Amino acid sequence: xxxxxxxxxxxxxxxxxxxxxxxxxxxxxxxxxxxxxxxxxxxxxxxxxxxxxxxxxxxxxxxxxxxxxxxxxxxxxxxxxxxxxxxxxxxxxxxxxxxxxxxxxxxxxxxxxxxxxxxxxxxxxxxxxxxxxxxxxxxxxxxxxxxxxxxxxxxxxxxxxxxxxxxxxxxxxxxxxxxxxxxxxxxxxxxxxxxxxxxxxxxxxxxxxxxxxxxxxxxxxxxxxxxxxxxxxxxxxxxxxxxxxxxxxxxxxxxxxxxxxxxxxxxxxxxxxxxxxxxxxxxxxxxxxxxxxxxx
Amino acid sequence: xxxxxxxxxxxxxxxxxxxxxxxxxxxxxxxxxxxxxxxxxxxxxxxxxxxxxxxxxxxxxxxxxxxxxxxxxxxxxxxxxxxxxxxxxxxxxxxxxxxxxxxxxxxxxxxxxxxxxxxxxxxxxxxxxxxxxxxxxxxxxxxxxxxxxxxxxxxxxxxxxxxxxxxxxxxxxxxxxxxxxxxxxxxxxxxxxxxxxxxxxxxxxxxxxxxxxxxxxxxxxxxxxxxxxxxxxxxxxxxxx
Numbered sequence: 001x002x003x004x005x006x007x008x009x010x011x012x013x014x015x016x017x018x019x020x021x022x023x024x025x026x027x028x029x030x031x032x033x034x035x036x037x038x039x040x041x042x043x044x045x046x047x048x049x050x051x052x053x054x055x056x057x058x059x060x061x062x063x064x065x066x067x068x069x070x071x072x073x074x075x076x077x078x079x080x081x082x083x084x085x086x087x088x089x090x091x092x093x094x095x096x097x098x099x100x101x102x103x104x105x106x107x108x109x110x111x112x113x114x115x116x117x118x119x120x121x122x123x124x125x126x127x128x129x130x131x132x133x134x135x136x137x138x139x140x141x142x143x144x145x146x147x148x149x150x151x152x153x154x155x156x157x158x159x160x161x162x163x164x165x166x167x168x169x170x171x172x173x174x175x176x177x178x179x180x181x182x183x184x185x186x187x188x189x190x191x192x193x194x195x196x197x198x199x200x201x202x203x204x205x206x207x208x209x210x211x212x213x214x215x216x217x218x219x220x221x222x223x224x225x226x227x228x229x230x231x232x233x234x235x236x237x238x239x240x241x242x243x244x245x246x247x248x249x250x251x252x253x254x255x256x257x258x259x260x261x262x263x264x265x266x267x268x269x270x271x272x273x274x275x276x277x278x279x280x281x282x283x284x285x286x287x288x289x290x291x292x293x294x295x296x
Numbered sequence: 297x298x299x300x301x302x303x304x305x306x307x308x309x310x311x312x313x314x315x316x317x318x319x320x321x322x323x324x325x326x327x328x329x330x331x332x333x334x335x336x337x338x339x340x341x342x343x344x345x346x347x348x349x350x351x352x353x354x355x356x357x358x359x360x361x362x363x364x365x366x367x368x369x370x371x372x373x374x375x376x377x378x379x380x381x382x383x384x385x386x387x388x389x390x391x392x393x394x395x396x397x398x399x400x401x402x403x404x405x406x407x408x409x410x411x412x413x414x415x416x417x418x419x420x421x422x423x424x425x426x427x428x429x430x431x432x433x434x435x436x437x438x439x440x441x442x443x444x445x446x447x448x449x450x451x452x453x454x455x456x457x458x459x460x461x462x463x464x465x466x467x468x469x470x471x472x473x474x475x476x477x478x479x480x481x482x483x484x485x486x487x488x489x490x491x492x493x494x495x496x497x498x499x500x501x502x503x504x505x506x507x508x509x510x511x512x513x514x515x516x517x518x519x520x521x522x523x524x525x526x527x528x529x530x531x532x533x534x535x536x537x
Contacts, residue, residue, distance in 0.1 A: 074331070078330075078332065080331075080332050080411070130391075130532045131530055146416075148409045148411070149327055150343070150407055151343055153407075155407075155409055155416065155418065157416065162423060162424050164418055164425055166407075166418075168525075175525075182528060182530065183528055268435050268448065269434060269435045269448030269464070270427055270429075271414050271429045275445060277392075277393055277444075279390075279391050279533065280392070
């Protein structure tokens with residue numbers, strides 16, 4: 001049946017890949033269960049395993065229908081439009097359900113922050129102080145993004161805190177004098193219909209999720225591809241490979257699926273991205289008067 | 297990063313070759329996916345631009361002080377006095393998002409990403425962007441608009457001129473580095489016209505019945521910056537990093 005669907009799509013000139021639906025009733029791995037427990041801390045209504053998996057899967061049939069009243073462009077290399085990760089997904093769980101391969105030191109530091117937060121500490125980091133979020137932290141946020149194109153460049157405009165990713169498509173490596181920065185220096189190329197973006201020259205001031213840090217040796221490789229879901233809607237799927245020998249014992253890969261959100265296009269006066277002034281609402285730092293803030 | 301070579305190597309190589317530089321790249325809008333390209337003959341503003349000359353004090357096209365109403369004139373004087381007493385009085389010095397049109401003449405380059413439906417204006421200064429829709433109108437004045445730092449923008453074509461109208465800005469920003477004030481009633485019209493491939497003639501018309509006695513206009517020039525690579529620029533007030 002799925003093969004027939006693929007053939008029909010190819011016949012229609014659409015080469016967007018089709019993927020199977022992830023089950024929401026399977027048993028969680030120990031690392032996933034630990035993440036769910038962390039996510040549930042402080043929640044008035046804790047999520048069940050099924051709800052947690054469903055959110056990660058990216059919405060049910062009714063939601064997807066309302067999110068995608070018009071389909072994205074048919075061209076598989078045309079990512080123009082709005083995409084949003086439902087509810088955000090800020091953790092480093094790998095696709096197979098395993099946790100990140102922390103070095104012993106990083107595992108210890110990460111656990112210390114998780115424990116401190118569980119005891120009521122308010123954590124602050126680059127994003128909560130209105131600095132750019134870092135990569136891939138930016139790709140874990142629950143706010144919509146817009147892909148756009150400029151000569152020699154692909155842009156990812158993020159609603160959250162007006163972050164802008166600039167991906168250079170000219171095939172040249174980063175210049176020798178490239179400074180370290182929050183979002184690094186991104187170079188992209190196409191492999192078939194997959195946009196491959198390699199980013200380096202990061203500073204070490206951003207967390208990777210809420211609790212884990214990285215160093216300046218970090219290299220991130222993102223592989224973006226449009227995929228049809230088994231429900232017939234479109235995800236922008238990104239496989240993110242994180243490589244930082246000072247914090248992880250080996251490179252590892254996390255996966256995010258951003259559903260297409262053509263329903264947001266008509267948002268008042270902005271074609272879907274609303275103004276997000278972090279500078280005006282610097283909440284976590286304001287909360288530091290209780291003396292429990294940890295500056296990472 | 298460890299690369300895994302798969303049997304699709306041939307397809308990958310073919311795709312890389314297909315994505316390489318070709319004669320078509322010199323065509324306008326060839327960098328855009330086909331479905332996003334404007335109609336042939338549409339002026340092409342895409343690329344990196346910077347002001348030919350900075351604007352510190354915004355004046356009318358003939359070099360006069362804008363037609364301030366008495367109350368606004370008093371506010372302008374108060375802003376100037378505050379600025380003299382403390383440079384941090386400028387909202388810009390506190391890293392608030394700059395409003396329109398001041399963000400255009402901030403002393404940093406900008407990037408225009410234009411397709412058939414919208415103009416994305418990306419400003420290097422504090423990594424800020426605004427989106428002007430070419431296919432959706434501005435919200436109506438009587439909508440319950442939540443004032444924004446950059447307001448709400450929509451664009452349209454007047455012949456070969458790109459016209460961007462902006463309303464709904466909050467009144468916390470200044471129009472220039474000298475403290476020129478405005479109210480939430482400000483309406484800004486930016487008119488951009490190409491003068492050859494590498495210059496844009498810009499014209500601004502400011503209408504604000506609570507600040508100015510009449511609409512007034514001024515001009516500026518943007519120059520293409522072909523070799524410039526937009527940098528990460530971050531401004532955070534009282535930062536702790």
